[in-house]
Amino acid sequence: MEEFFQQLTNGLAVGGIYALIALGYTMVYGVLKLINFAHGDLFTYGAYLGLTLLTSLALTDRLGFALGVLVLVLMVMGLVAVLGAILERAAYRPLRESPRLSAVVSALGASIFLQNTLMLIYGARFQVYPDNILPATTLHLFGLYLPLMRVLIVLASVAMMAALYLFIQKTRIGTAIRAAAIDQGAARLMGIDVNRVILLVFLMGPALGGAAGLMVGLYYGQINFTMGWVYGMKAFTAAILGGIGNIPGAMVGGLLLGVIEALGAAYLSIAWKDAIAFLVLILILIVRPTGLLGERVADKI
Amino acid sequence: MKQHLLALVAALGLAVGGVTAQAADTVKIGLMAPLTGSWASEGQGMKKIVELLAEQQNAKGGVLGKRIEVVTEDDGGDPRTASLAAQRLTTRDVVAVVGTYGSSVTEASQAIYDEVGLPQIANGSTAIRLTEKGFKHFFRTAPRDDEQGRMAARTIDKLGFKKIAILHDNTSYAKGLADEANALLKSQGAEVVFFDALTPGERDYTAILTKLKGANPDVVLFTGYYPEAGLLLRQKKDMNWKTPFLGGDATNNVDLVKIAGKEAAEGFYFLSPPQPRDLDTPDAAAFLADYQKKYNELPPSIWAMLAGDGFRVIVAGIAGAQSTDGDKIAEYLHQDLKDYPGLSGPISFDAKGDREGEVYRVYQVDAEGNFVLLKL
Numbered sequence: 005m006e007e008f009f010q011q012l013t014n015g016l017a018v019g020g021i022y023a024l025i026a027l028g029y030t031m032v033y034g035v036l037k038l039i040n041f042a043h044g045d046l047f048t049y050g051a052y053l054g055l056t057l058l059t060s061l062a063l064t065d066r067l068g069f070a071l072g073v074l075v076l077v078l079m080v081m082g083l084v085a086v087l088g089a090i091l092e093r094a095a096y097r098p099l100r101e102s103p104r105l106s107a108v109v110s111a112l113g114a115s116i117f118l119q120n121t122l123m124l125i126y127g128a129r130f131q132v133y134p135d136n137i138l139p140a141t142t143l144h145l146f147g148l149y150l151p152l153m154r155v156l157i158v159l160a161s162v163a164m165m166a167a168l169y170l171f172i173q174k175t176r177i178g179t180a181i182r183a184a185a186i187d188q189g190a191a192r193l194m195g196i197d198v199n200r201v202i203l204l205v206f207l208m209g210p211a212l213g214g215a216a217g218l219m220v221g222l223y224y225g226q227i228n229f230t231m232g233w234v235y236g237m238k239a240f241t242a243a244i245l246g247g248i249g250n251i252p253g254a255m256v257g258g259l260l261l262g263v264i265e266a267l268g269a270a271y272l273s274i275a276w277k278d279a280i281a282f283l284v285l286i287l288i289l290i291v292r293p294t295g296l297l298g299e300r301v302a303d304k305i
Numbered sequence: 306m307k308q309h310l311l312a313l314v315a316a317l318g319l320a321v322g323g324v325t326a327q328a329a330d331t332v333k334i335g336l337m338a339p340l341t342g343s344w345a346s347e348g349q350g351m352k353k354i355v356e357l358l359a360e361q362q363n364a365k366g367g368v369l370g371k372r373i374e375v376v377t378e379d380d381g382g383d384p385r386t387a388s389l390a391a392q393r394l395t396t397r398d399v400v401a402v403v404g405t406y407g408s409s410v411t412e413a414s415q416a417i418y419d420e421v422g423l424p425q426i427a428n429g430s431t432a433i434r435l436t437e438k439g440f441k442h443f444f445r446t447a448p449r450d451d452e453q454g455r456m457a458a459r460t461i462d463k464l465g466f467k468k469i470a471i472l473h474d475n476t477s478y479a480k481g482l483a484d485e486a487n488a489l490l491k492s493q494g495a496e497v498v499f500f501d502a503l504t505p506g507e508r509d510y511t512a513i514l515t516k517l518k519g520a521n522p523d524v525v526l527f528t529g530y531y532p533e534a535g536l537l538l539r540q541k542k543d544m545n546w547k548t549p550f551l552g553g554d555a556t557n558n559v560d561l562v563k564i565a566g567k568e569a570a571e572g573f574y575f576l577s578p579p580q581p582r583d584l585d586t587p588d589a590a591a592f593l594a595d596y597q598k599k600y601n602e603l604p605p606s607i608w609a610m611l612a613g614d615g616f617r618v619i620v621a622g623i624a625g626a627q628s629t630d631g632d633k634i635a636e637y638l639h640q641d642l643k644d645y646p647g648l649s650g651p652i653s654f655d656a657k658g659d660r661e662g663e664v665y666r667v668y669q670v671d672a673e674g675n676f677v678l679l680k681l
Contacts, residue, residue, distance in 0.1 A: 007519055014511040120341075128345030129605075130532055135539075135566035142545055151543040224508040226536060226564040230343055234506050266512040274513050275475060275502035 006147040011270040012263060017154040019262020020161035024216035025239030026246070026254035027168065028209030034185040034249035035205050037104065041111040042091060044236020045118035046084055046210040050217025051227040052126060054080045055133055064137050073222070077215055084214025085207040091118075092206035097199075122229040130228045133221050153223050160219065164212060165255045172251055181205065185249065245285050247298020256296055261285075331374040332367065332629055334359070334619055335394040335423075337404035337414060338612070342382035343506060343532065346560065347406050350609030351428065352377055353600055355403060355616045361595070368623050375616075380405050384413035391417040399423065400629040401622070403615040406608060408432035408478040415443055422631035424622065424638065426615035429608035431554070432481045436657040442635045444658040446611040446618065446647065448578060448665065450478070453554060454485030456576050456665040457526060458493060461551065464574070470499035470522035472513070474529035482528040482553050498522050505533055511540050518546050528553040534573075535564025542569035549574060554665070558606050562674035570670045574679075578607050578649060578664040583678055589648040607649065614647040621645055 025047050032040045057063065057079055064072035095114040099107045141152040172178040183191040184201040192198050220235070221227045238261060246257025261281055268280035288296060336355050339348035359375045367373050378394050380387035387405065391414035394402055402418055405411050406429035418425040419440040427435065427445040431453065436443065461469060469490055473483035480502070490497055499520040503513050514537065517525060527534055527550055534556040541550070542565075552575035562570045579585075581593055581604050592613070596604060604610055618638065623629055626637040639658070644651040653661045667679045 007515060010515050011512055014509070014515060017511075018509045123341065123345070128341065128349055130346070130560050130564060132560070132563040135568075142543055144545075149544045153543075220508055224536060225539060225566065226508070226532060228343065228532070230506070231508070235508075269512040270516050273501060274516065275504075277512075278504055 007270065008267075009146070010148050011266045013148065013150060013154065015263035015266030016158050016259060017262070018265065019242075019259035020158045021216050021220060021235070021258075022239045022242045022261055023165060023255045023258025024161050024212050024219075025235055026243040026258045027165065027251065028213040029240050029243040030246070030248050030251060030254040031181075031205045031209045033243070034251075035181065035188075035202055036096070036107075038096065038107050039111065039240070040091075040096075040209070041108070041236070042095070042114040042118055043209065043213055044232030044239070045115050045122070046088055046091070046232075047213040047217040047220075047235055047239075048122060048227070048229060048232035049087055049118065050080050050084045050214030051221035051231065052122060052131065052217075052229075053083050053214070054218035054221050055131055055227065058137070059134065069137070069139065077218060080214050080218045081211040084217075085211040087214075088206045088210025089203055091210075092203060096206075097202075119229055119232070126229065128229070130226050133225045133227070135225055138222060157219050157223055161216070164215065168208065168212070169251060169255075177204065241282070241285055244295055245288060247292075247295030250295070250297045253295055253297035260296075331372045332369065332623065333374045333376050333397065333399040334616065335397070335399035335402035335404075336375055336377045336612070336616075337380050337387065337390050337394060337402055338377065339382035339406050339410070340377070340379040342386075344382040344406050344530075346558075346605050347429065347609055348379070348382070350605035351404070351406070351612040354596065354604055354609050354613040357596060357599055358592075358613050358616050362620055368620050369627070369629070373620070380410050380414070382407055382410060384409050387411075387413045388417060390414070394418075395421045395423060401426070401619045401631065401634060403612050403619065404428060405430065407476065408435060408481070409476055411435060412477065415440055418442060422635075424619065424631050424635045426618060428612035428615050430478070432477050433485075434481075436659050440658070442631060444615075444618070444635075444638055444654050444660075446614040446649070446652065446660055447608065449659055450482045451485050453576055453665055454482055454489055456667075457482070457486040457551070457553070458489035458495075460574070460576065460667050461490065461495065461524060461526070462493060464524070466495070466523040468496050468498050468521065468523045470517055470520055470525045471497060472499070472517065472525060472527045472529070473502045474505045474533060475502040476505070476529070478555065479528040479530070479553070483526070486526060486528070499525075503529065503533060505529060507533075508536065509540070510537050511544070513537075514541055514544060514546065518544065518548075522548060524548065525550045526553075527551070527556070530555040531558040531561040532564060535561045535570070538565035538569045538573055542566075551575065554578065554607075557668070557676070559603070560605075562670060567672065567674040570674055571672050573670045575668050575670075575676075576665050577668055578611075579666055579678075580607055580668075580676060581610050583666075584610070584649060586646060586648060586650060588646060592648055610648055614649055614652060617647060618642065618645060618652060 028043045063076050095110045143150040180196045184198050188198050242257035242261045243254045246253030264284050265281050269277040338351040359373045378390035380390045387410045401424040408430040411427045411430035419442050424442045431447050431450045433450050471483050473479040534552050554577040556575045557577035622634040622638045626633040643653050668676045669679050671677050
């Protein structure tokens with residue numbers, strides 16, 4: 005039983021990261037019906053920018069651990085958000101009126117461009133975060149070993165997701181985003197500046213993805229320029245699992261995918277872990293083609 | 306009759322080969338390496354080493370009085386990309402090819418080179434079956450997995466471990482080594498309590514570690530690559546789990562300690578051919594000094610160094626056969642090259658193209674993160 009709960013916590017920590025990245029996919033899809041394939045690479049940029057800022061500004065030395073990391077998170081989120089906005093302007097807005105396939109190709113191109121730029125700047129070797137920044141405390145509760153950082157990762161991702169949810173549901177801007185997601189034309193007629201809504205979505209999604217990248221870098225320590233691919237695929241899957249276009253769906257999908265993977269590895273086979281996760285995805289999509297929480301039947305790419 | 310015909314074809318081929326070789330004033334040697342993808346640091350090292358060696362050879366007058374030109378293609382560490390890279394190299398007048406790193410990647414290119422009679426010298430590919438297919442133009446400067454499997458079983462026995470967990474990553478290299486070690490360990494009476502594979506390229510392996518810990522082994526034999534080994538060690542420490550890990554030779558990379566952190570890496574055992582700086586040949590010492598001077602770093606691993614040996618062996622083959630014909634070079638390498646002084650020690654090839662002789666050593670990571678050669 006202890007092993008079950010240990011695996012459950014393992015899965016939740018991984019799932020929290022998936023969920024944060026999945027939000028970026030699902031928000032963009034909700035408003036633009038576009039799969040932003042470059043989103044995984046924005047996540048990678050978060051990890052690299054975090055490393056650069058951390059080592060060059062020595063934030064944790066100057067401000068202490070908690071404040072230093074907080075400032076770092078905000079800086080990375082801001083920078084990746086700007087990157088997301090630039091991406092939208094450069095790669096997607098010119099194609100807004102084109103067939104949807106053009107935008108998908110543009111997204112793939114942007115992904116390759118971003119990934120290779122990163123390799124040319126930082127080199128192909130694995131980059132490593134300094135390993136003495138985080139407290140290496142491991143909590144020992146009820147027979148479970150819980151590294152403090154894993155607990156913090158889950159809490160931080162849940163907090164960010166909750167903040168986003170409240171923002172979307174309770175504010176005027178959030179209402180505008182939801183309106184644009186339902187019907188862009190009607191939203192425009194009601195006086196909503198749809199271009200600004202799209203820009204906002206491309207600021208918020210990448211900011212969360214960048215924060216996820218930073219957390220992966222801080223906790224796992226090892227980053228490389230291709231890491232966005234695996235995380236992007238998993239997060240994309242999580243978004244579909246929860247119902248793409250649906251924000252709580254992305255959160256549920258991410259956490260669920262992490263837990264399924266961990267439990268599949270624990271009780272069935274490690275080597276078949278991904279196959280099990282995708283099998284569950286297929287089964288869920290057979291029963292609920294729109295995903296767990298998806299309501300609107302949207303045509304998918 | 307058939308032999309006469311073959312001789313005639315060979316002679317014709319030679320004549321044509323001779324004409325093109327005269328027309329060109331350079332000898333082109335191909336290098337197929339993972340310049341991008343997850344093994345990019347190995348590939349970049351291979352490229353730097355081979356280019357430096359070519360430069361030095363050219364300063365000494367090249368080969369057969371001609372300048373050597375290195376033609377590099379990126380295999381991306383991926384079998385599909387590799388088959389395209391191999392096809393491109395076969396159309397670019399190279400006389401032989403060095404490379405590549407991963408076994409599954411090399412495998413995708415073998416038939417392509419062999420079909421056009423280009424000698425290929427793989428540097429990092431240790432899967433057994435690569436030399437069991439009867440290719441006459443395939444060689445490797447790397448040792449085979451069964452040699453490493455034997456070494457793994459012997460080392461586990463010497464260190465006194467009885468309950469063994471084996472973890473691989475489903476690449477043909479890691480699985481081959483894991484299978485080999487599994488069979489040998491069982492035959493020598495050890496108990497294998499766990500045998501499974503992880504997915505390379507992920508960040509979180511705690512689910513696997515939790516399961517491994519549940520099997521309660523004395524030692525974990527991980528046959529995969531250093532990025533995953535580093536993460537495993539780091540996350541193992543976070544779980545307060547003290548069981549030692551023994552890695553295969555793909556964990557021999559200076560980045561391992563950086564990824565794991567010194568504290569987590571301490572005590573990690575791994576098998577490997579000697580590291581660049583443990584190489585005791587005078588050639589190696591001089592080359593490493595030149596390398597450090599030119600690139601301001603050390604080569605990433607022994608595997609990249611073995612690409613350098615592949616290059617040197619090709620040059621020796623061309624000089625020895627007095628020809629740039631693939632069949633003649635291959636024949637020379639098979640039969641006449643004996644104890645050639647490579648950077649990694651003496652090199653000879655057997656009839657299958659495998660390197661002869663014992664190459665492996667046991668290393669352990671010390672508290673400062675240095676790789677220390679163990680005398681067992």
